[in-house]
Amino acid sequence: MRTPQRASVRFHLAFAVLGVTFLAIFSWVFLKEYLAEWRTTQAQFDQLQRRVKDPHALSLAAPLGEIQQIWLPDLNRVDRCPTCHLGIDDPAFVSAPEPYTTHPGAWLRTHAPDRFGCTSCHGGQGEATDFRNAAHQPIPYWSDPMRSPQLIEANCGACHRERRPRQAVWLEKGREVIANAGCIACHDIPGFSLEELRAPRLESVGYKVRPEWLRTWLADPKAYLAQARMPNFRLEPPEIDSLSAFLLAQRETAPLDSAGIDWSKADRDRGRTVFGEARCVTCHRLEGRGGTMGPELTTVGSKVGRAWLFSFIKDPTHDQPGTLMLRYRFTDDQIRDLVAYLTEDLIDPGAPQASSEVRYVEPALIERGREAFVRHGCYGCHRFSGMVDLGKIGPSLLGIGDRAIEAADFRNAAVVPSRPNWLFLKLRAPDTLADQSRMPTFNFSEPDAAAAVVALLSIRRADLPVSRVTDQPRPVRYEPQGTFGALVARYRCLSCHQTRGWGGELSTVPLDRIGSQLQHAYLVSYLQLPSAVRVSLEERMPWFRMTREEARTLADYLAGVFVDDSLERPVPLDADAARRGARLYQTLGCRGCHSLGGTGGYVGPDLSDSGRRLKPGWIEAWLSDPGRWKPGTLQPNYGLKPEEARSLTAYLMTLSTDRSGSTP
Amino acid sequence: MDVFGRQAQEEGLSRIETDGKRLFVHYCVTCHGETGEGDGQNASTLAPAPPDFRASLPVHQPAYWKQIIEAGSVAVGRSPLCPPWGRTLPSDDITALVAYLGVLSRPAGQKPVEPAAKAPASP
Amino acid sequence: MNDPTRRRFLFSTGVTSVVLSACGFLGATARYLSPNVLYEPPHRFPIGSPEEFPPGTATFLPEHRLFLFNNPAGFYAISSVCTHLGCNVRHIVGEGFACPCHGSRFDENGQVVHGPAPEPLAWFGLSLSPRRELVVNTRQPVQPEYRFRV
Structure with missing residues (x-):
């Protein structure tokens, strides 16, 4: 009897333990459900809103006790963030602690949460309803954690694909870094085009550069020029030998004949004067000053040969058909003096001397150089006849912002393994992340590399609905024909000026309505001899030395075609109005930025000659709303009444250097 | 190490301050100078000259700075030489500029305060 | 404690736990049938600020399939x-x-x-969001006398 009883006790014990275990499990399930993080968060918010809100506002508040979600099928997103971020769109919670606080800034006005959700901008896992799983903080190897404030603009860029998105400074800077570095030469990058590259053609480079310079340049472009756009390809000496042999053998187009030039008569001082008068510094940098559109010239004498330079200044398009450089109307003597100044004064005394010995160059060396040229993808930037369809050397960057981080090799770099960190390291030092990386070293500064990472992360897989994407219209190439077109091509107006969005960005004056802004007679004289309208600017219109005939042709066309009818309206210009305008000129403080007869500020154009320079309809329209004509202008909108704008116009139209006797 | 965390520390400016700096460089430095010392390239032509922000900013509240930016220096009874930007710049830009003035008004080397505008990140 | 009492105690503990667990299991199963949230359009959604709906008009909102009326007595929403x-x-x-x-x-x-x-036709309750937008709640049926005043 005892044994069955023992067994029975054991049986009862097991039964009880099992039952209690079951009970514990189910209690745990219910506790987990009803003490979920989001429920306690909502309970705390309820207490908070009872303190913050009045009874009426409380009665309108969203009901608690349920999961709030934003469902965006077109973005394939479900964001349950509002479950806990309950005060996000309510200004009453501006000083409440996280997660209840109000969203800063005006972002929710422009990006309504019910249309954009939360993770579109912030990243993270929208489905989660607890802090950890929502990926608020970076978790190693987590595919899409919440963006830190430094990286959040990458998500702006997924939709905002214009080159200069408003209010996204790092994204804008990053896109500029990518464009300037010429990444597009080797990688397909959505939003960037090969047309932006401005590297010289090399089919005739053998005539152009000095062999010693070429070797220094290939070894490290930044050693010759700190702002060099060409990156360092980490070439070994044998490669430098073969590449320079290959390049020096490129002699497709011989320079224009300068055999008749008597170099002994060259006057370097006269050349310096020509250099200054022509305003070469508008595009070329010299000892730290000047523009950056053209190559820097501080030591150009150690870089290029005399005969080539003579030919290039005489006709830049002779061997560089797409150059931005204009063709001045210099005499041969002027060019001779200029070349003498450039090649004899602007030299690097430390540069290696030319060796006089003539060396035999093996054809095999040249062939190896050609192979190196192709291997390093040089043809990506330097368009080379015979290498047009070789394809890009690097992988496409489409979707680089989504690429799985598991596939990235960090080579034991001591960083958090995240996509931004890998890109940052790759940009800064490509050779540390892969042996034999063909990507050159750009020597990006840390801020530049960080900005470029933001821009790269914004390049997602192209699966966004078109309605979500904003972009700027791509400008259409503008190539005028005829006499006018030939002059525009010769003087390269569109290297600096823009019309219909096409052209360079150096000039502050787009040409679209120039004929309605400036008087015809002024245009003719200005084109022949540009006088300084903004004396503080380094980058000013060059002195082309164009003929009166050419200037008239250009001015006629501009006055006839580049007009805006809304500006061609009469403005009553009576003496009374002009007097009132003169008083306004003083009380508004115009003199702070504009100068008149030699006194006043340098920010805006000199107004001393505005009566002979500007058209009254334009002045009035400009004063009424400057930002409408030129976004980002330094001329603020003063909110002038129409009568005031007319008075100021009448006053400005009385100003002329002829009468006052002073010159601008 | 997270390079972006370090990056943020080194730059020392929040997002809104960076935006403000960009605007300051574009619209203001020509008179007020890079560091707000009143030594911009146009400053010498101005009478009265622009103030040295390091001394003049801490005297007033950000609301006063904002008033000058929006309505011009004439609005607070000074010369008309600093123009009104209220009709030109959107209010977000002016907020950003005021935030950057906050940076300029801090003595050099002082650690920046945690910016007001930050992403709702942690509870 | 002798054996019969111990057995009885263990037995009743076991039975109680099993019964409670079974109830819990049934409860959890029943709870499972009504999920917290589904992949579906929200039942509370903003439709715009009250000023966008001029007085005396009926506005058809096709994406939400409802009419919004603005009468002198107030706003109301009727399903379309x-x-x-x-x-x-x-x-x-x-x-x-x-x-x-x-x-x-x-x-x-x-x-x-x-x-x-x-x-x-169904009538939906209205409320005003902190951003001063009218919010429709399709899970809040209301009577035809309902008017919402801003």
Whole structure:
């Protein structure tokens, strides 16, 4: 009897333990459900809103006790963030602690949460309803954690694909870094085009550069020029030998004949004067000053040969058909003096001397150089006849912002393994992340590399609905024909000026309505001899030395075609109005930025000659709303009444250097 | 190490301050100078000259700075030489500029305060 | 404690736990049938600021399938989904609603005037978001006297 009883006790014990275990499990399930993080968060918010809100506002508040979600099928997103971020769109919670606080800034006005959700901008896992799983903080190897404030603009860029998105400074800077570095030469990058590259053609480079310079340049472009756009390809000496042999053998187009030039008569001082008068510094940098559109010239004498330079200044398009450089109307003597100044004064005394010995160059060396040229993808930037369809050397960057981080090799770099960190390291030092990386070293500064990472992360897989994407219209190439077109091509107006969005960005004056802004007679004289309208600017219109005939042709066309009818309206210009305008000129403080007869500020154009320079309809329209004509202008909108704008116009139209006797 | 965390520390400016700096460089430095010392390239032509922000900013509240930016220096009874930007710049830009003035008004080397505008990140 | 008492105690503990667990299991299963949230359009959604709906007008919001009325007495929202087979009804000023599919008619309050629709049109509750937007709640049925004042 005892044994069955023992067994029975054991049986009862097991039964009880099992039952209690079951009970514990189910209690745990219910506790987990009803003490979920989001429920306690909502309970705390309820207490908070009872303190913050009045009874009426409380009665309108969203009901608690349920999961709030934003469902965006077109973005394939479900964001349950509002479950806990309950005060996000309510200004009453501006000083409440996280997660209840109000969203800063005006972002929710422009990006309504019910249309954009939360993770579109912030990243993270929208489905989660607890802090950890929502990926608020970076978790190693987590595919899409919440963006830190430094990286959040990458998500702006997924939709905002214009080159200069408003209010996204790092994204804008990053896109500029990518464009300037010429990444597009080797990688397909959505939003960037090969047309932006401005590297010289090399089919005739053998005539152009000095062999010693070429070797220094290939070894490290930044050693010759700190702002060099060409990156360092980490070439070994044998490669430098073969590449320079290959390049020096490129002699497709011989320079224009300068055999008749008597170099002994060259006057370097006269050349310096020509250099200054022509305003070469508008595009070329010299000892730290000047523009950056053209190559820097501080030591150009150690870089290029005399005969080539003579030919290039005489006709830049002779061997560089797409150059931005204009063709001045210099005499041969002027060019001779200029070349003498450039090649004899602007030299690097430390540069290696030319060796006089003539060396035999093996054809095999040249062939190896050609192979190196192709291997390093040089043809990506330097368009080379015979290498047009070789394809890009690097992988496409489409979707680089989504690429799985598991596939990235960090080579034991001591960083958090995240996509931004890998890109940052790759940009800064490509050779540390892969042996034999063909990507050159750009020597990006840390801020530049960080900005470029933001821009790269914004390049997602192209699966966004078109309605979500904003972009700027791509400008259409503008190539005028005829006499006018030939002059525009010769003087390269569109290297600096823009019309219909096409052209360079150096000039502050787009040409679209120039004929309605400036008087015809002024245009003719200005084109022949540009006088300084903004004396503080380094980058000013060059002195082309164009003929009166050419200037008239250009001015006629501009006055006839580049007009805006809304500006061609009469403005009553009576003496009374002009007097009132003169008083306004003083009380508004115009003199702070504009100068008149030699006194006043340098920010805006000199107004001393505005009566002979500007058209009254334009002045009035400009004063009424400057930002409408030129976004980002330094001329603020003063909110002038129409009568005031007319008075100021009448006053400005009385100003002329002829009468006052002073010159601008 | 997270390079972006370090990056943020080194730059020392929040997002809104960076935006403000960009605007300051574009619209203001020509008179007020890079560091707000009143030594911009146009400053010498101005009478009265622009103030040295390091001394003049801490005297007033950000609301006063904002008033000058929006309505011009004439609005607070000074010369008309600093123009009104209220009709030109959107209010977000002016907020950003005021935030950057906050940076300029801090003595050099002082650690920046945690910016007001930050992403709702942690509870 | 002798054996029979211990056995009885263990037995009753076991039975109680098992019964409670079974109830819990049934409860959890029942709970499982009504999930916290589904992948579906929200039942509370903003439709714009009150100023976007001028007084005395009826605005059809096709993406939400409802009419928003702004009367002197206040705002109210009526579903545009016909209770017969779910077509969008048309609003005829002064008459009510007409369904183009099978000819159902409703009066201005959405009550059935003429079949085949079996039920009146649904009315939805309104509220105002902190950003001063009208918010419709399709899970808050209201009576035809309902008016929402801003």
